[in-house]
Amino acid sequence: MAIDVSELTGRVLDPEIEEDVFRVFRLNQGIYGQRQGGHHQMVRVKIPYGRIEPDQLEVLGFIAETYSRGWGHLTTRQNAQFHFVPLEQTPTVLRLLAAAGLTSREACGDTVRNVVGCHLAGACPLEVLDITPWAEATARYFLRSPYAQRLPRKFKINFSGCATDCGQAMFNDFGVIGVSRPLPDGTVEPGFRVVIAGGLGANPHPAQALEEFTSREDLLPTIEAALRTFDHYGNRDNKLRARMKWLVDTMGIDELRQRILKERRLLRAASGWPGGLPEQVVEHGDAPAGLASDGVLSGAPGTSPVRLLATDPYQRWLEANVVRGRANGTISAYASCTLGDITAEQFRALAAIQRDFVLDVRITSRQNLVLRDLTDADLRGLYDRLSEIGMAQPGAELSRDVVACPGADTCNLAVTQSRGLASDIGRALDEAGLSDVGGVKVNISGCTNSCGQHHISDIGFYGLERRAHGRAAPGYQMLLGGGLGAMQVDFGNKAVKLPAKRAAEAVVRVVGRFAGEREAGEAFATWLARSGGAAAVGAGLKDLDDFPAPDLAPDLYVDFDETGPYVAEVGESECAT
Numbered sequence: 001m002a003i004d005v006s007e008l009t010g011r012v013l014d015p016e017i018e019e020d021v022f023r024v025f026r027l028n029q030g031i032y033g034q035r036q037g038g039h040h041q042m043v044r045v046k047i048p049y050g051r052i053e054p055d056q057l058e059v060l061g062f063i064a065e066t067y068s069r070g071w072g073h074l075t076t077r078q079n080a081q082f083h084f085v086p087l088e089q090t091p092t093v094l095r096l097l098a099a100a101g102l103t104s105r106e107a108c109g110d111t112v113r114n115v116v117g118c119h120l121a122g123a124c125p126l127e128v129l130d131i132t133p134w135a136e137a138t139a140r141y142f143l144r145s146p147y148a149q150r151l152p153r154k155f156k157i158n159f160s161g162c163a164t165d166c167g168q169a170m171f172n173d174f175g176v177i178g179v180s181r182p183l184p185d186g187t188v189e190p191g192f193r194v195v196i197a198g199g200l201g202a203n204p205h206p207a208q209a210l211e212e213f214t215s216r217e218d219l220l221p222t223i224e225a226a227l228r229t230f231d232h233y234g235n236r237d238n239k240l241r242a243r244m245k246w247l248v249d250t251m252g253i254d255e256l257r258q259r260i261l262k263e264r265r266l267l268r269a270a271s272g273w274p275g276g277l278p279e280q281v282v283e284h285g286d287a288p289a290g291l292a293s294d295g296v297l298s299g300a301p302g303t304s305p306v307r308l309l310a311t312d313p314y315q316r317w318l319e320a321n322v323v324r325g326r327a328n329g330t331i332s333a334y335a336s337c338t339l340g341d342i343t344a345e346q347f348r349a350l351a352a353i354q355r356d357f358v359l360d361v362r363i364t365s366r367q368n369l370v371l372r373d374l375t376d377a378d379l380r381g382l383y384d385r386l387s388e389i390g391m392a393q394p395g396a397e398l399s400r401d402v403v404a405c406p407g408a409d410t411c412n413l414a415v416t417q418s419r420g421l422a423s424d425i426g427r428a429l430d431e432a433g434l435s436d437v438g439g440v441k442v443n444i445s446g447c448t449n450s451c452g453q454h455h456i457s458d459i460g461f462y463g464l465e466r467r468a469h470g471r472a473a474p475g476y477q478m479l480l481g482g483g484l485g486a487m488q489v490d491f492g493n494k495a496v497k498l499p500a501k502r503a504a505e506a507v508v509r510v511v512g513r514f515a516g517e518r519e520a521g522e523a524f525a526t527w528l529a530r531s532g533g534a535a536a537v538g539a540g541l542k543d544l545d546d547f548p549a550p551d552l553a554p555d556l557y558v559d560f561d562e563t564g565p566y567v568a569e570v571g572e573s574e575c576a577t
Contacts, residue, residue, distance in 0.1 A: 028111055028149060030104025031090050034410045035569075039087040042410060043068075044107035045097060048139035049117030049132060049159065050078035050363035054351040057361075059100040061347030067093055072347070074340040076403060076453050077156070078363040079107060079114050083410050105143060112148040112227065115139040117159040118167035119364040120323065122289055123332050123372050127161030128178035129190045129286045135159045137278035138223060147227055152234025153242035155227060161288070163487045168365055170489040171198040171456060173244040174226050175207050176219065177487060178288075190288075191215050193487065194222055197244045197256065200450035205245035206489045208253050210260060216277060216286075218264070225264035233259070289330075314383050316394040320436070322379065323370075331374040334396035335386055339404060339422055340367030349389045357382060365453075366403050366441070368396045399442065399511055400426050400435035403453065407446030407463070408559070408569075414446030415568040416463025416474045420560020421503055428504035434511045440524045442507060444476075455491045456482040458524040459507055465568040466499065468547030474500035474559040474566045478541070480510070480534035483525050490525065495538030499556045502544040509541060 023033075032042040045060070060080055064072045067089050068082035075081060085093060097103060106112055117135035121127065138157060142148045148155075160167035161178040169175025175195040180188045192214045198207025214222055226244075233251070235242040247256050267273055321334040335350070342350075350369070354361050360372040369391075374382065386392035395401060402425050405411065407418030422444050429435040443457035447464075454460030460482055466475035479492030498506055518527045531537055550557050559566050 024109065024150075027109030028106060029090075029094065030107030031087075032108045033412070034083060035408065035412050035414075036084075036410070040083075041085045041087050041090060043082045043085050043090060043093055043104055044075075045080040045082075045102055045104050046107045046114040046139075047078050047080060047102070047363060048115045049121065049135035050119050051132070052361055052363065053101070054354045056100045056102055057347045057351035057354065059096055059102065060342075061344040061351070063093055063096060064342075064347060065344035071341050071343045073406065074337055074342065074363050074367045074369075076365050076367060076451070077114050077116050078119075078365070080363075081406075083406070103143070106148055110149075110151045110153050112142040112145070112151075112155045112157065115142075115157050115159070116167055116172075116365070118161050119362040119370045120166060120332060120372075121159070121161050122360075123323075123330055124161055124164075124166075124289055126164055127288045128180050129161060129288050131159040131161045131167065131176065131178060131286070133278070133280040133284045133286055134176070134219065137220065137280040140280070141220060141278070142223075142227075147224070147231055151227075151231055152236050153239060153244075155230060155244065157223065163485070165484050165487065166365070168456075168484060169195055170207050170484055170487065171200055171204065172207060173197065173199065173230070174223055176223075179213065181213050189215075190286075192219055194219075195487075196226055196260070197248045197253070198489070199243050199245040200453065200455050201243070202448040202450075203245075204450070204455045204491045205248065206491075208248070210257055216281070217275075220278060221264050221267050221273065222260070225267050226260050228267070229256070229260045229263050313387075313392075313394065314380065316436075317383055317392055318379065320394040320398060320438075321392075321396050330372065331376065331379070332370050332372040333374060333379065333382060334364070335369040335371055335391040336393040336396035336401070337368050337391065338393070338426075339402075339419055346389050346391060349385070350391075353382070353385050356385075364397065366397050366401055368401070395436050398435070399437040399440045400429050402426055402442045402444065403457070404444040405446055405451035407444075409561070411446060411451075413449060413570060414463060415465055415570060416446045416476065416500055417560040417562065418444040418446040418452060418461075418463060421461065421476070421500060424501075424504040424560060425507050428508050429511065432508045432512065434508060434515060437511055437515045439518075439522075440511055440514055443482075454479060454482070456484050456489060457492065458482065458528075459510060460492045461503060463500075464497070465566075466497070466547065469549050471550055471557055472566050472568060473547060473557045476500055476503050478503065478506060478538065480537055481525055481528050483523075493534035495534040496541045496545055498541070498545055499547060500559055501556050506541045506544055510537060513537070 030044045034040040067085045073081045121132045122130040156172040157174045158167050158169045158172045159176045160169045177193045179193045180190045194210040194214045195207035196210050199205050230244045323332040402422040404418040404422035408414040441457045442459045443452050443454045445452035445454045445462045454462050460479035461476040466473045478495045480495045482492030483490045
């Protein structure tokens with residue numbers, strides 16, 4: 001018998017049910033507690049592979065202005081989040097989402113989380129196949145699956161259509177990357193490279209290959225086999241060591257591979273297994289977009305970093321935000337969402353834009369939106385419409401486009417205001433004339449857990465408490481050299497610890513050096529290695545790691561967006577429940 005959300009919520013408020021019991025139910029419904037306590041809740045909405053429709057954008061806008069703070073937040077895993085939603089009103093919010101074909105079910109808790117996919121899938125000139133129908137099929141198959149409800153810990157699945165890995169497969173529990181293999185008759189078979197047991201957090205692990213090649217027919221049974229293996233052998237006694245990545249440490253990668261493949265062999269013999277290709281793939285197809293007819297990959301992933309040369313705002317937007325290269329001439333453009341935030345008005349305006357231009361819209365892993373299926377004739381009108389709502393800033397996904405987790409604004413685990421630092425870095429880069437530098441990404445987390453993905457960015461920060469003159473002060477560890485691509489992940493190395501209010505200056509110095517010293521088309525990681533690595537570059541920033549006495553520099557002892565002395569308050573985290 002199904003549990004009624006309204007009824008159970010009412011029983012908790014009476015209260016007739018223990019909070020610990022309700023917490024499990026609440027988290028599985030995508031309702032997450034906040035730092036502020038009480039009835040303040042965060043509602044996380046799953047948007048599989050980031051694809052969203054106009055009526056869904058309108059519902060998100062209505063929720064933002066009616067039940068939240070007037071704006072919503074896009075995450076690095078293509079979710080939409082709304083904070084400060086009263087617990088009593090969450091059942092109404094869930095019904096509104098359901099009416100628009102959205103759900104928050106299993107967006108939190110020990111479940112299969114939102115299925116992430118490359119935001120250019122089906123429009124990328126480099127892809128081996130279009131992962132869109134595969135991500136859709138996976139999301140539908142595991143939603144409400146009995147195996148997806150009470151796992152040892154959360155389980156994350158990511159899809160990429162090629163080795164560039166824009167879908168971020170290489171650091172998740174289960175990653176899927178489009179590859180091909182030659183056949184004896186001289187043809188090529190498209191399929192997948194499956195990687196397993198990756199993760200970020202305080203102890204990052206790179207995902208490792210399960211097998212050389214996974215056929216299209218075998219993909220869904222392989223995902224379920226991995227999920228079942230995790231369910232059987234994951235650590236249910238210690239939540240801090242319960243993610244799939246820890247199975248590599250306890251049993252070794254070879255044993256883990258063997259158990260997953262054995263589970264797959266048995267699963268395919270089960271009476272309930274449907275077999276064959278998923279209906280979404282059969283119906284929509286998964287053929288790749290293909291190269292442009294002239295072979296030019298303008299703006300495509302993996303090309304040389306963009307340098308903005310034009311002075312006209314529209315021309316700058318064209319150079320930085322427009323992606324070309326699909327064989328049939330389709331064009332995509334980025335809409336900039338500062339810090340991943342979208343107001344209710346912007347949600348509604350985007351819905352109108354999507355309808356008027358007949359677009360496919362997807363959320364990116366850097367908390368922006370990409371508007372797809374454009375033509376050249378659309379671009380000027382689209383730019384003007386985005387300008388009217390403040391979403392046409394050139395350089396979305398370039399250096400000015402800093403990614404940050406919610407931080408101590410709402411999160412129980414965060415010790416610093418990461419959003420405040422992100423804004424300060426954007427300001428500092430603008431003032432230094434460096435905000436248009438391409439080929440460098442900045443990510444920030446308010447603690448070591450890497451919700452802001454600081455490990456895999458060129459310049460990463462995670463928040464920590466510093467002590468000076470007997471006082472607590474907000475600080476950050478700076479990492480350099482993280483990155484993703486070519487079916488490998490590189491985690492950033494420690495460079496220097498900094499006071500929070502001096503981190504922006506450190507970014508300006510590093511980005512300034514990179515812009516001035518790099519060779520034509522040189523990647524940040526290559527420049528960093530040529531410059532001596534993270535430790536050597538960090539040594540040049542040590543002068544910034546200085547805490548004068550509080551009466552001489554009181555600002556260093558107050559975090560961004562705060563008015564009083566810094567206190568590292570950490571509450572009970574529902575990340576570990």
